[in-house]
Structure formats: C-alpha cells, structure tokens
Amino acid sequence: MKTRNQLVMAPFIFTLGFFILWEILCLVLNISSFILPAPSTILQAVWEYRSQLTFHAMHTLWMTLSGFSLAVGFGLLLGMVLGSSRLINAGTYPLLVGFNAIPKVAVVPILVFWFGVGWVPPVMTAFLISFFPIVVNVATGIATVEPEMEDVLRALGASKRDIVFKVGVPRAMPYFFGSLKVAITLAYVGSVIGEQNASNVGIGNLLTRASAAFEVPLVWAALLVLAVLGVAMYALTASVEHSVTGWAQRSQMVA
Amino acid sequence: MQSGFFLLMALYGMEPFVELHDVTHVYARAEDSLPAVRSLTLKVNEGEFAAIVGPSGCGKSTLMKLATGLQFPVEGKVIVGGRKVAAPVKLAGMAFQNPTMLPWRTTLDNILLPLEIVEPHRSRLRRHKAEYVAKAEGLLAQVGLKGQGHRFPWQLSGGMQQRVSLCRALIHEPKLLMLDEPFGALDSFTREELWCVMRDLHAAQKVTIVLVTHDLREAAFLADRIFCMSARPGRIVAEREVGFPRPRDLDITYTPEFAALVHELRGHIAQARQAV
Ligand SMILES: Nc1ncnc2c1ncn2[C@@H]1O[C@H](COP(=O)(O)OP(=O)(O)O)[C@@H](O)[C@H]1O
Ligand SMILES: [Mg+2]
Numbered sequence: 001m002k003t004r005n006q007l008v009m010a011p012f013i014f015t016l017g018f019f020i021l022w023e024i025l026c027l028v029l030n031i032s033s034f035i036l037p038a039p040s041t042i043l044q045a046v047w048e049y050r051s052q053l054t055f056h057a058m059h060t061l062w063m064t065l066s067g068f069s070l071a072v073g074f075g076l077l078l079g080m081v082l083g084s085s086r087l088i089n090a091g092t093y094p095l096l097v098g099f100n101a102i103p104k105v106a107v108v109p110i111l112v113f114w115f116g117v118g119w120v121p122p123v124m125t126a127f128l129i130s131f132f133p134i135v136v137n138v139a140t141g142i143a144t145v146e147p148e149m150e151d152v153l154r155a156l157g158a159s160k161r162d163i164v165f166k167v168g169v170p171r172a173m174p175y176f177f178g179s180l181k182v183a184i185t186l187a188y189v190g191s192v193i194g195e196q197n198a199s200n201v202g203i204g205n206l207l208t209r210a211s212a213a214f215e216v217p218l219v220w221a222a223l224l225v226l227a228v229l230g231v232a233m234y235a236l237t238a239s240v241e242h243s244v245t246g247w248a249q250r251s252q253m254v255a
Numbered sequence: 256m257q258s259g260f261f262l263l264m265a266l267y268g269m270e271p272f273v274e275l276h277d278v279t280h281v282y283a284r285a286e287d288s289l290p291a292v293r294s295l296t297l298k299v300n301e302g303e304f305a306a307i308v309g310p311s312g313c314g315k316s317t318l319m320k321l322a323t324g325l326q327f328p329v330e331g332k333v334i335v336g337g338r339k340v341a342a343p344v345k346l347a348g349m350a351f352q353n354p355t356m357l358p359w360r361t362t363l364d365n366i367l368l369p370l371e372i373v374e375p376h377r378s379r380l381r382r383h384k385a386e387y388v389a390k391a392e393g394l395l396a397q398v399g400l401k402g403q404g405h406r407f408p409w410q411l412s413g414g415m416q417q418r419v420s421l422c423r424a425l426i427h428e429p430k431l432l433m434l435d436e437p438f439g440a441l442d443s444f445t446r447e448e449l450w451c452v453m454r455d456l457h458a459a460q461k462v463t464i465v466l467v468t469h470d471l472r473e474a475a476f477l478a479d480r481i482f483c484m485s486a487r488p489g490r491i492v493a494e495r496e497v498g499f500p501r502p503r504d505l506d507i508t509y510t511p512e513f514a515a516l517v518h519e520l521r522g523h524i525a526q527a528r529q530a531v
Contacts, residue, residue, distance in 0.1 A: 148351040155323040156372045156427070157345035166371065170359050247359045247407065 037220050045217035046224060052206070057225050060203040063119065063191035064233070067126020068184055075131040075183070076176065079138025083172065084164045089139065100132040104190055108197045122194030122202060129190035130183040137179035141172025177241035184237050188230055203229075271334075272301040272463045273322050273431065278331030279488075280317055291317040293488035295331070299480070304457050304464045306474035308520060309484030310528050315467040318489070319433050322465065323347045336430060345373065347431045348424030348462075352439040354416035356408030362419050363404035366391045369427045376427060387426075394422040397459070398452050414445035418452065425460065434466045438473065447505060450476055458502060471520045476508055483523040493523040 019039045025031070026038035033041050046053060082089045104125050111121040145167050153163050195204025203222050210218040278295045281288055292314040299305040307315055320326040321333050324343040333340040348369070356365050370376035370387055380387060388404075395404055398418040408416055417437060424432055434453075438446045454477060457464055468474050474481050475497060483493040497516065499507055507513050 146353065146355050148353055149355045149357075151320070151323075151325055151351075152349045152355065152423075153368075153372060154325055154343045155345075155347040155349050155433070156369050157343055158372045162372055166368070167357065170357070173359075247409075 034216050037217055041217055042220045042224055045221035049218055049221055053203075053221060053225050056201060056203045056206045056222075057229055059201045060122075060188075060191055060195060060226075061229060061233075063122040063195065063199075063202060064126055064184070064188045067123045067191055068130060068187040070123070070127040071131035071134055071183055071187060072180070074127070075134025075179075076138055078131070079135045079172070079176075080142060080164065080169065082135065082139035083142025083168060084160060086143070089143065096132065096135065104129045105193055105197070108194060111194070112198045117198050117200065119199065121198035122191040122204070125194035126187040126190035129193075130187035133179045133182045133186070134176065137175040138172045141175035142168035145171060174241075174245040177237075177245050180237045180241065181234060184233050185230065188226075188233065192226065270301045270337075271298045272303070272336060273297075273299040273305075273465065274332075274334040275318070275321065276332040276334070278321060278328040278333060280314075280321060280326060280328045282317075282326075290329075290488040292321075293490055295484075295490045297482055297491050297494070299463060299465060301463055302461050304466070304477055304479045306466045306468060306478035306481045307484060308468060308471060308474050308481060308524065309489060310486050310524060311469065313484045313486050313527075314489030315484060316435055318484075319349075319435050319465070319467060323349065323431075323433055344431070346429050347433055348427065348429035349433045349435070350417070350420045350424045350437045352436040354408070354413070354420040356416055356419060358407065358409050360408075361404065362395075362400075362406050362408060362411065363388065363391055365408060365419060366394065366404075366422045366426050368423060373427045391422065391426055394425060395419075397456065398422055399448075414441050414449065417441060417449060421449075421452070421456065425456065425462070428460070428462075430463060432462050432464045434464065436467055436469065439469070446470075446473070451505065453477060454501075454503060471517045471524070472508060472513075475513060475516045475520065476503060476505075481520065483520060483527060485527040492527050493520075495520070 023038050023040060026033075026036060031038075037045075082092065107128060108121055108125055111124050115121060115124070142164060145163065149167055150163055153167070158166075191202070192204035192207075195202030196208045197204075199205050203226055207219060207222050210222060275295055275297050279290050279293045281290045285291070295314075295318065307318060309315055317326065321328055322335060322340070322344075324333075324335075324340040327333075327341070335344050336346070356362075357368070360368070367380070367387060370380050376387070392401075392404055395401060398421055400415060400418055400422075403411070403415070408419065411419065420437070424434075438449050441449065450473060453464075453466075456462075457477075466474070466477060478497055481495045481497060482491050483495075484490065485492045495516075499513070
C-alpha cells in the first residue's frame with residue numbers, strides 16, 4: 001500500500017524537486033535572468049501577462065485540436081484503406097514515408113502562399129504533421145489480423161468488408177488510441193510552428209514577438225504555458241485510451 | 256437398380272461429402288515453386304469422422320484450405336457436398352491450434368460471431384437474439400462450460416478457450432467441421448478431456464469432421480477413417496478404417512488392438528518420412 005502511494009506521489013515530488021533545484025541554482029550561481037530566469041521570476045511573468053497568455057493559449061489549443069481532429073478523421077479513413085488493401089498499401093507507402101520525411105516547417109511558406117496568414121496555416125500544419133502515426137497504426141492493426149481468424153471467417157463466406165469491420169477495425173483500436181498520444185503532441189508542435197510563421201495570434205506568435213523584443217521573462221512564461229498545455233492534452237488522450245481499450249491491457253494481444 | 260444403391264448409401268450416410276481428386280497445389284508465394292501437395296486423392300463420407308496424420312510441413316493445413324475453398328488447386332478437382340469448390344464453401348466450421356478468440360468480445364459474443372456472417376442467421380440474428388443465445392449456451396454446456404458465457408476469453412484457460420472455439424465452429428450447424436491440430440497446444444489431461452468432448456459433439460450433431468493431427472492416439476481414438484500423408488509434397492500413402500464400436504471409452508486406448516493400430520500408423524508415417 002505504501003509503495004503504491006509513493007508511486008502516485010512520485011511525479012509531483014520529482015517535478016517540484018526539479019523546480020526547487022533550478023531556483024536554488026539560479027540563486028547560488030547568481031545567474032542573470034536574461035540567460036536563465038528562476039522559476040519564481042517566470043511565475044511572476046505568467047501572473048503579470050496572464051490575460052495575454054490565456055488569450056493566446058486558447059487560440060493555440062483551438063488550432064491544435066482542429067488540426068488533430070482532421071488528422072484523426074483522415075488518419076482513420078486512410079488507415080482503414082491501407083490496412084484492408086495490400087496493393088494500395090504497397091503502392092502508396094513510399095509516397096507516405098517521403099511526405100512524412102519533409103520537415104513541416106518547410107511546408108508553412110507554401111501554406112501561406114495558398115491561404116495567406118491566419119488560422120489556416122497552423123491548423124493545416126498541425127494536421128499534416130500528426131496524421132501519419134495514426135494512419136500507420138490503424139493500418140497495422142487491420143493488416144495484422146491473425147491468418148487463422150481470417151480463415152475461420154472466409155470459410156463462412158465472409159467478405160473482405162466483413163472481416164475488416166468485424167475484426168480489423170476493433171482490433172486496430174488499441175493501436176489507434178495509442179497513436180493519438182503521439183499525434184496530439186505532434187499536432188501541438190505543428191500548430192505552434194504554424195503560428196510562429198504565419199499567424200497573428202497564438203502562443204507561437206507570442207513567442208516570436210516576445211523574442212524579437214528581447215522580453216526574456218515573457219518568452220519563458222510562454223514556454224511554461226506551452227509545457228503545461230502539452231501535458232494536459234497528453235494526459236487527456238492517455239486517459240481516453242485507457243478507458244476505451246481496457247481489454248487490450250488485460251489480454252496479451254498488444255504488449 | 257443403381258439409384259436404389261445410391262439411396263441405400265444416402266440412408267446410411269455413405270455418400271462421399273469431401274472429395275479430392277488427384278489434387279496438386281503450389282502456393283503462389285512459394286519461393287521454390289515446389290508443390291505443397293501433389294496427386295492427392297481422398298474421400299470422406301457424409302457424417303464420417305476422418306483424421307489426417309502426417310509429418311509436419313507435409314501439407315495437412317493446405318489440404319484443409321483446399322477442402323474449404325480458401326485455396327484452389329493448380330491441378331485436380333475438389334468436390335464438397337456434390338459441388339465443385341470454386342469459392343469459400345460457406346458451410347464449414349473451423350478450429351485451429353490457436354483458439355483465435357476476439358479479446359474485446361465476451362465468450363458468448365465470440366461464439367455468436369459466425370451468425371453475423373452466415374445467412375439466414377445474419378438477417379435473423381437481431382430479432383431472434385434470445386433463441387441464438389440459448390443455443391450458444393446449450394453448446395457451452397455441452398463442452399462443459401455452463402454459465403461461462405459472460406466471461407472474456409482472456410479470463411479462460413487455454414483448454415477452455417479451445418472448447419469455446421469448438422462452440423464457435425458449431426454454432427451455425429455447419430455440415431463440415433475442419434479441425435487443424437486443435438488440441439496440439441494442450442497438456443495431455445486436457446487433451447483427453449477434449450477428445451471426449453469432441454466424440455460427444457460428433458455423436459450429437461451428425462456433422463462430417465476432418466481432423467488434422469500429429470497425435471496418432473488422438474486419430475485412432477476419434478476417427479472412423481485415418482489417412483496418412485507423405486512428406487512434402489504431400490499425398491495419401493495409407494488409408495485405414497477404424498472399426499472400434501461407438502460410443503468409445505477412453506479405456507479402449509489401453510487395449511492391445513488400439514496399440515496395434517497406433518503402431519501400424521506409426522509404421523506408415525516412418526516410411527513416409529524416409530521416402531524423402
Ligand atoms: N501461404 C503459403 N505460402 C507459401 N508456402 C506455404 C504457405 N503455406 C504453407 N506453405 C508451405 O507448404 C507446405 C505445407 O504446409 P502446411 O500445409 O502448413 O503443412 P502442415 O500443416 O502439414 O504442417 C510447407 O512446406 C509450407 O512451407
Ligand atoms: Mg499445419
């Protein structure tokens with residue numbers, strides 16, 4: 001019982017310890033707040049700029065979730081197609097991998113040519129950067145249905161569609177929800193990159209402006225807000241994963 | 256005169272149900288394009304319990320796939336239920352060494368899965384759910400798993416999962432039951448228990464059964480007819496009718512006649528292995 005409590009408490013204690021250590025180092029080594037502000041200074045800045053930070057954070061959150069939702073819809077569809085057809089899978093794989101290899105920062109200028117500065121580039125960047133892991137995971141889940149299971153169903157006269165929807169898709173769900181954790185983090189990176197280069201609002205844009213004006217505490221405050229928001233979104237998707245695919249954690253199917 | 260003869264055969268259930276005539280099969284993706292089976296001929300009568308024994312890799316699973324229309328031979332003819340097989344046969348139940356339960360479904364819903372595929376059940380299932388659930392529960396009771404339907408497969412032992420897999424193979428009352436080493440992964444006590452389950456299911460359902468196994472005692476205890484296969488490329492090297500009266504008790508496995516039969520089968524297999 002005691003070790004269980006310790007396990008629950010450990011993340012909080014280590015996080016707190018990390019910031020206390022940071023604070024002490026800044027004090028002891030007398031580091032200039034221009035190089036590395038102490039956590040207390042950053043918190044002060046967060047409080048000072050709270051309304052600005054909240055406004056931009058909400059915008060970033062909105063951009064991220066929009067791009068992420070697009071990625072989920074598109075990723076599920078494409079994953080289902082790739083998972084059920086070996087031909088399409090083999091044919092499009094090099095294209096997909098090549099597309100995924102392009103750093104998405106390089107795509108933002110093109111998005112600006114097409115859509116101008118505004119909300120579209122961050123959403124599109126978030127979408128483009130995050131759909132790939134969803135596609136790969138869903139396709140893998142569907143394509144790796146046990147051959148015996150497939151034989152059982154085909155010997156009953158099941159169509160490819162029956163097999164995909166009765167076995168493939170449910171089977172791919174743990175893979176799908178697992179990929180959401182990765183995808184939300186990527187979408188977040190994407191929307192911030194988009195905002196930094198092609199938007200007038202959002203934490204990304206705030207970062208760009210604050211660093212151009214050498215407002216160091218504001219930059220750090222924005223980073224802290226980014227981190228907290230990222231952890232919150234990750235935790236939310238992880239808890240959704242946990243509650244939806246409980247069977248996969250107990251059966252040995254997905255390690 | 257001749258029609259009278261066929262009528263007699265039908266009455267006694269002696270009509271051939273599964274026939275393979277001079278079948279050769281090469282897998283499309285075989286690297287060496289060596290056939291998996293060559294010139295394979297066999298006949299299993301309706302209602303019969305047939306066993307196929309042979310060394311590993313000789314094409315036993317291939318034979319199953321050919322007989323159910325999951326693979327098509329490059330040469331020869333496969334006839335099931337009087338019709339040439341040109342598509343998956345739609346009336347077969349199958350069970351494998353790996354029980355392949357769907358972990359997100361309860362045991363009961365796993366058993367009902369074939370009904371979601373096979374007509375006429377497919378369109379009746381929703382409205383007559385209670386009737387089908389009762390049937391599944393009846394099957395569960397028959398294999399010694401009364402009242403376990405609500406549990407998930409991963410809450411069951413390997414032997415229990417294999418029993419469920421048999422129920423799933425039988426729920427739609429198939430005319431043909433194909434078992435590919437279904438008891439291969441079980442300990443010997445569980446295996447013998449399941450032999451008895453299988454024996455009783457066969458007696459109750461009058462289904463034609465083809466059992467692939469590498470356990471000669473299993474074949475001798477369960478089957479009416481045993482086929483021995485040669486090493487790859489597989490063909491039938493010996494066919495043996497088993498005359499032990501039914502219902503058989505596990506005790507017969509300790510009689511000299513049983514030992515002699517197993518010994519004889521062993522001889523065929525040893526010869527088949529040496530032939531390569
Ligand atoms: N899908 C496949 N593609 C290519 N070769 C296969 C395939 N399935 C089986 N084989 C080959 O065919 C032969 C017979 O296989 P199988 O019927 O599974 O044997 P058994 O069930 O008797 O152990 C083996 O040599 C195996 O390597
Ligand atoms: Mg096999």
